Amino acid sequence: MAADLPAFGFSRKARRTVTQPINYLLQVALGREDVISFAVGLVDQESLPAAEVKDLAEGLLSDEQVGRASLQYGSTEGLSELRRAIAEHAAALDGLKPEQLGIGPHNVVVSSGSQQLLYIITDVLVDPGDIVIAEWPGYFVYTGVLASTGAEVRCVEMDEDGMRIDALAAALEDIRRAGQLHRVKVVYTCDYCQNPTGITLSRARREQMLDVVRAYSTEHRICIIEDAAYRELSVDSPPPPSIKSFDRDNAQVVLAQTFSKPFAPGLRSGYAVLPDDLIGPVLDQKAVHDFGSSNFAQHLLLRAMRTGAYAEHVELLRRRYRAKRDAMLSALAGELGDFEPTATRWTRPGGGLYVWLTLPEWMDTGKDGALFAQALREGVVYLPGEFCYGPDRQRRIPTNHMRLTFGTVCEPAIREGIARLARAIRKTADEAGPPRSAPARQDAER
Numbered sequence: 072m073a074a075d076l077p078a079f080g081f082s083r084k085a086r087r088t089v090t091q092p093i094n095y096l097l098q099v100a101l102g103r104e105d106v107i108s109f110a111v112g113l114v115d116q117e118s119l120p121a122a123e124v125k126d127l128a129e130g131l132l133s134d135e136q137v138g139r140a141s142l143q144y145g146s147t148e149g150l151s152e153l154r155r156a157i158a159e160h161a162a163a164l165d166g167l168k169p170e171q172l173g174i175g176p177h178n179v180v181v182s183s184g185s186q187q188l189l190y191i192i193t194d195v196l197v198d199p200g201d202i203v204i205a206e207w208p209g210y211f212v213y214t215g216v217l218a219s220t221g222a223e224v225r226c227v228e229m230d231e232d233g234m235r236i237d238a239l240a241a242a243l244e245d246i247r248r249a250g251q252l253h254r255v256k257v258v259y260t261c262d263y264c265q266n267p268t269g270i271t272l273s274r275a276r277r278e279q280m281l282d283v284v285r286a287y288s289t290e291h292r293i294c295i296i297e298d299a300a301y302r303e304l305s306v307d308s309p310p311p312p313s314i315k316s317f318d319r320d321n322a323q324v325v326l327a328q329t330f331s332k333p334f335a336p337g338l339r340s341g342y343a344v345l346p347d348d349l350i351g352p353v354l355d356q357k358a359v360h361d362f363g364s365s366n367f368a369q370h371l372l373l374r375a376m377r378t379g380a381y382a383e384h385v386e387l388l389r390r391r392y393r394a395k396r397d398a399m400l401s402a403l404a405g406e407l408g409d410f411e412p413t414a415t416r417w418t419r420p421g422g423g424l425y426v427w428l429t430l431p432e433w434m435d436t437g438k439d440g441a442l443f444a445q446a447l448r449e450g451v452v453y454l455p456g457e458f459c460y461g462p463d464r465q466r467r468i469p470t471n472h473m474r475l476t477f478g479t480v481c482e483p484a485i486r487e488g489i490a491r492l493a494r495a496i497r498k499t500a501d502e503a504g505p506p507r508s509a510p511a512r513q514d515a516e517r
């Protein structure tokens with residue numbers, strides 16, 4: 072029947088929005104049980120807090136009045152007691168009280184995962200053609216948000232201390248000289264255990280980032296979106312203070328966090344701490360999206376925070392992820408320590424879920440390259456680094472990186488998976504080898 076009809080008239084936005092590459096990788100991994108997947112950033116399955124959530128739900132529903140209230144619609148901004156608890160929690164992570172950050176519960180908006188807030192805040196600030204500055208490489212689902220919004224993306228290099236502030240300042244200066252500063256709306260950073268590199272922005276750079284962005288906020292205030300999704304999964308020394316903590320008048324930084332990584336993504340709950348003048352516009356958008364996230368999940372999370380179940384779970388996760396990260400790092404050292412040592416390197420994340428592996432430039436890690444196919448034959452899959460670079464017109468996308476997720480895989484499988492990956496890398500190198508005209512050389516990026 073549809074064959075006789077013309078196509079639907081899709082909106083420009085629908086046409087700008089691309090299918091997420093991760094969908095393909097999910098299928099690859101789900102379709103074959105023999106494949107070890109380092110590709111998909113799901114959380115550790117074994118430690119998901121099923122027993123804790125059962126107790127929390129029983130506690131909630133055993134009080135009829137509270138139970139019924141939790142099954143009713145909630146408010147657009149979220150449960151007020153939960154927002155109070157979040158304001159205290161977010162400030163406490165910086166060793167502060169909410170007042171010291173210039174925030175209160177009214178600055179907190181609870182969302183359906185932090186992804187929803189990343190989307191809404193961007194939608195509130197960015198028109199098609201506006202400029203958003205992001206990391207290179209960066210969180211590819213946010214790159215998808217930017218594509219859907221129609222933003223022009225300018226990317227800023229990372230090094231082992233996170234986004235390079237000299238490069239950020241240079242990008243802003245270029246834009247100013249071109250008379251385009253009015254188009255810059257957002258600087259986005261995933262500043263703790265970054266997705267995809269695992270790198271944490273150094274303490275010094277946090278204050279510098281705020282200073283630079285403030286200095287260029289002449290045409291209007293440029294918003295820093297601090298996506299701290301992995302902050303609570305930092306496992307080494309205490310992580311640096313948030314960028315938000317330097318924004319003492321709560322004027323410039325949106326701090327986005329989530330209950331997904333430190334508790335349970337199935338509850339689809341995240342939140343942001345917003346400057347006062349963003350609250351209204353964000354809530355207006357959220358009201359037309361869904362007029363409030365799951366009220367039941369919010370009641371559960373409030374109980375989890377009050378009973379200490381949340382804090383206990385985060386501790387357990389930190390132990391688990393530390394062991395997994397260590398297993399991946401030692402497997403990489405054992406399996407790839409002697410492979411093209413001047414060009415092969417990997418990050419040593421202070422937590423989170425990801426290690427970023429760099430191979431010699433002549434090795435193609437792309438989805439359609441020989442290594443990806445060889446890795447699949449060996450029974451392992453990774454996220455090709457090419458997916459993690461935004462569409463920055465001024466740059467060529469490197470094709471010699473990959474993101475390895477240690478979140479979902481148990482330690483023996485991590486060791487086995489890295490052994491398979493190393494075999495695939497060596498076989499591919501034997502077959503393809505370095506082209507004579509382009510000898511392996513130090514990667515300038517890191």
Ligand SMILES: Cc1ncc(COP(=O)(O)O)c(C=O)c1O
Binds near residue numbers: 183298329330332340
């Ligand atoms: C960097 C980053 N930000 C935000 C999110 C969104 O997570 P959620 O919507 O589950 O809070 C993710 C999910 O993987 C992420 O990696």
